[in-house]
Amino acid sequence: MSIRVGKAAKAPAFPIAAHKALENNQLRANVRRATTTIRNKRALRVEEMPDWESLRSAGAAIKQHTLAHLDHYLEEFVRNCERAGGKVHWARDADEANSIAINLIRTYTPKDSTAPVEVIKVKTMTSDEIQMNHALEREGIVPIETDLADMIVQLGKDEPSHIVVPALHKNRTEIRDIFRASMAQPELTDQPEDLTAAARKYLRERFLRTKIAVSGANFAIADTGSVCVVESEGNGRMCLTLPEVLITLVGIEKVIPSFGDLEVFLQTLPRSATGERMNPYNSLWTGVTPGDGPQHFHVILLDNGRTKLLEDEMERETLQCIRCAACLNACPVYRETGGHAYGSIYSGPIGAILSPQLQSLEHSRSLPYASTLCGACYEVCPVKINIPEVLIHLRGRVVREDQKTLKGKLGVENIAMQAAATIFRSERRYEASQRLARIGQLAFERKGLLTNLPGMAGGWTATRDLKPIPSHSFRDWWKSRNNTTWSPKSNMSQGGAN
Amino acid sequence: MHYNTGYHGEAVPLVRRFVELFRDAETVCVPSASCVAMMREHYELIARNEDDPRLLAEVQALLPRVFEFSELLTKKLKVTDVGAHFPHSVTYHPSCHSLRMLNIREEPLTLLRAVDGLNLIELPNREQCCGFGGTFAVKNMDVSTAMLAEKKACVIETKADVVTSLDNSCLMNIWGGLHRDGSSVRTVHIAEILNSVKGLAGGNA
Numbered sequence: 001m002s003i004r005v006g007k008a009a010k011a012p013a014f015p016i017a018a019h020k021a022l023e024n025n026q027l028r029a030n031v032r033r034a035t036t037t038i039r040n041k042r043a044l045r046v047e048e049m050p051d052w053e054s055l056r057s058a059g060a061a062i063k064q065h066t067l068a069h070l071d072h073y074l075e076e077f078v079r080n081c082e083r084a085g086g087k088v089h090w091a092r093d094a095d096e097a098n099s100i101a102i103n104l105i106r107t108y109t110p111k112d113s114t115a116p117v118e119v120i121k122v123k124t125m126t127s128d129e130i131q132m133n134h135a136l137e138r139e140g141i142v143p144i145e146t147d148l149a150d151m152i153v154q155l156g157k158d159e160p161s162h163i164v165v166p167a168l169h170k171n172r173t174e175i176r177d178i179f180r181a182s183m184a185q186p187e188l189t190d191q192p193e194d195l196t197a198a199a200r201k202y203l204r205e206r207f208l209r210t211k212i213a214v215s216g217a218n219f220a221i222a223d224t225g226s227v228c229v230v231e232s233e234g235n236g237r238m239c240l241t242l243p244e245v246l247i248t249l250v251g252i253e254k255v256i257p258s259f260g261d262l263e264v265f266l267q268t269l270p271r272s273a274t275g276e277r278m279n280p281y282n283s284l285w286t287g288v289t290p291g292d293g294p295q296h297f298h299v300i301l302l303d304n305g306r307t308k309l310l311e312d313e314m315e316r317e318t319l320q321c322i323r324c325a326a327c328l329n330a331c332p333v334y335r336e337t338g339g340h341a342y343g344s345i346y347s348g349p350i351g352a353i354l355s356p357q358l359q360s361l362e363h364s365r366s367l368p369y370a371s372t373l374c375g376a377c378y379e380v381c382p383v384k385i386n387i388p389e390v391l392i393h394l395r396g397r398v399v400r401e402d403q404k405t406l407k408g409k410l411g412v413e414n415i416a417m418q419a420a421a422t423i424f425r426s427e428r429r430y431e432a433s434q435r436l437a438r439i440g441q442l443a444f445e446r447k448g449l450l451t452n453l454p455g456m457a458g459g460w461t462a463t464r465d466l467k468p469i470p471s472h473s474f475r476d477w478w479k480s481r482n483n484t485t486w487s488p489k490s491n492m493s494q495g496g497a498n
Numbered sequence: 499m500h501y502n503t504g505y506h507g508e509a510v511p512l513v514r515r516f517v518e519l520f521r522d523a524e525t526v527c528v529p530s531a532s533c534v535a536m537m538r539e540h541y542e543l544i545a546r547n548e549d550d551p552r553l554l555a556e557v558q559a560l561l562p563r564v565f566e567f568s569e570l571l572t573k574k575l576k577v578t579d580v581g582a583h584f585p586h587s588v589t590y591h592p593s594c595h596s597l598r599m600l601n602i603r604e605e606p607l608t609l610l611r612a613v614d615g616l617n618l619i620e621l622p623n624r625e626q627c628c629g630f631g632g633t634f635a636v637k638n639m640d641v642s643t644a645m646l647a648e649k650k651a652c653v654i655e656t657k658a659d660v661v662t663s664l665d666n667s668c669l670m671n672i673w674g675g676l677h678r679d680g681s682s683v684r685t686v687h688i689a690e691i692l693n694s695v696k697g698l699a700g701g702n703a
Contacts, residue, residue: 022641369637
């Protein structure tokens with residue numbers, strides 16, 4: 001098995017990658033501007049919905065039910081999709097999915113063809129998860145991204161930094177430079193109309209000459225065997241209708257029981273993702289139709305670690321995700337660092353729980369800690385994934401795995417946590433440690449302040465001042481108060497404002 | 499701190515100790531929204547994971563009597579004007595856990611508006627996290643500092659003399675950053691503002 005999520009296994013730890021991202025002011029300005037815009041648009045489109053909370057609950061309920069009976073609904077989808085003329089393939093992991101796709105592309109390429117084999121792609125994060133483009137390129141197949149943002153990322157030899165808006169970290173001028181370099185248009189301006197025209201010309205040529213397309217899917221519908229893709233540009237629609245062969249890669253968690261369930265998700269997804277009431281393009285197709293659209297339709301159902309999550313009720317919640325990225329736009333951590341710091345194509349809060357669970361935890365052990373647990377992600381999630389709760393659950397796994405090793409046991413953090421747990425359990429020990437700390441802190445006190453603490457606490461005082469433990473604590477005051485008549489004065493003389 | 503950082507086993511005796519200390523209390527008033535959030539969101543889960551029905555029953559019996567400070571005043575005691583005097587311009591930072599876990603929104607503002615002499619100024623982008631996040635502040639020091647920078651800028655923009663909140667942890671973070679910058683803005687827990695009366699140190703400080 002080769003379960004992997006993009007390049008995540010080789011990515012540096014989050015704090016290290018974040019440090020680098022924070023030094024890039026242009027990137028930070030781009031991310032802030034873009035996330036603020038989408039966040040505000042979303043808020044507007046959610047506020048106008050009187051039944052938003054019911055829609056969230058309904059979405060969560062549908063997903064929970066499906067995940068609890070995933071085998072049943074997947075089999076139903078396969079039956080109905082194949083009855084309509086599609087062919088379904090099962091892929092256990094990234095390598096299997098890629099080799100199925102490569103074999104299909106080879107099968108449908110004329111044997112006497114001398115031109116390089118090209119495939120056009122509809123935005124699909126799942127193909128990035130399995131690094132399909134690299135796999136195709138190794139086989140001499142040229143993947144062409146047609147989603148505008150994916151195209152920018154591909155031409156700029158970059159990585160996606162956002163689930164819905166992969167080039168969110170780039171501004172117009174940077175995009176112009178990428179287009180100038182890769183489209184032989186040295187005079188191109190950064191005006192939206194000019195950029196769009198350049199992209200259209202580049203893409204139309206490829207839409208018309210390419211015979212094979214690879215797509216992802218937002219939903220796979222069990223009772224009809226249909227597949228659904230929602231998008232804003234229409235480039236997806238081109239890929240789904242013009243080529244002769246369509247290969248659709250679907251994570252197994254994307255299945256929903258019935259066509260009627262779209263009623264919920266087609267209301268919550270566009271509002272959450274882009275702040276639109278409805279996506280401009282909602283494409284639904286069922287098998288093949290003679291004389292209309294692709295005549296060969298294949299679905300690759302991808303596991304790549306997903307079934308592992310089904311076992312645990314809390315971990316299973318992660319699979320409810322419909323990839324709207326509202327949590328990224330709401331996250332104050334993502335807002336500062338952008339997506340690349342997460343070292344995975346799944347970034348932001350959902351990435352921080354998805355990547356460590358899909359692949360082995362040791363490859364992304366810093367991700368569950370890349371959050372203040374502020375809860376902004378949970379608040380906006382259209383399928384009510386309690387991301388903070390899952391983060392805490394994963395932190396528990398990291399700690400338990402650490403404590404099994406000698407290095408982990410002797411780690412500063414573990415020792416401090418054990419000591420604190422012992423101290424917090426007893427008033428006597430708590431008071432004694434407070435007295436001790438009052439003495440200990442004298443070594444670091446300057447003008448009544450702690451500004452340069454050693455060890456982990458140094459992470460605090462590098463950028464923040466800290467007040468020493470006061471000579472008279474709340475506990476002391478509480479005790480003395482019991483012996484005297486209470487008056488506001490006796491209170492205020494002790495505490496005072498910070 | 500233990501539970502949120504992943505030290506789940508270590509948190510269990512602390513839950514037991516809390517229950518032991520407060521099981522006979524008529525009402526438990528907690529001056530930290532974050533602590534109340536930990537109790538309400540996780541104590542039952544901790545007891546369940548321990549497979550300890552007795553602890554679970556005790557937690558369930560105790561929790562309805564636990565109140566965050568501003569909740570206790572407004573929801574249980576139905577008090578909004580405590581007769582305080584605090585002649586300063588004040589801005590309120592709604593801590594994440596008070597806002598999103600306890601759903602405390604208007605209560606502290608109602609209390610602050612009733613304080614004599616207090617000029618309440620709205621904090622821009624107030625619902626955004628200050629970057630504290632417990633051990634996050636040291637484990638992800640750079641990001642925490644960047645988040646704090648945004649919060650500091652919003653505070654400075656209000657020109658308020660005082661920032662208040664329901665959580666001292668946020669205030670410790672915000673004060674730490676502001677003071678390092680040389681700012682004279684003070685951070686004061688809401689209980690201290692409500693405890694200030696005319697002619698006394700707190701009211702005039």
